Amino acid sequence: MDDPRLASMSPQELRSAMRTLGYRTQNDLANGIGVSRSAVSLWLEGKVGVPRPVAMLLRMLIAAQRRQF
Template identity: 65%
Template sequence: MDDLNFRTQNALAQSIGVDRSTVSLWLEGRVGVPRPIAKLVRLMLVHASREDS
């Protein structure tokens, strides 16, 4: 979340279209992150790193 500049689980959840509780479960490792979401987050990280350059 820090690498994407999201300060809250709610902010991340809203940006990717899921419920905050879902993000919480992912971060706690209680539920796996679906592949499409993982790919989306990787793309967001690439985009964020380009903006920092």
């Protein structure tokens, strides 16, 4: 269970992931991954933890993006 991809994600890491993946707004990210904008807002404010499957998805998307170049 020590796989870092399985860890939750801090609001700062989420913000960074959004930038890396080209999501400019909370709405862009919400639409991109199929969640509500209010969920993204709660994650960014740190009021609710980023669900592990979402954190894993974003990390996988970033890794895939980096492999293309």
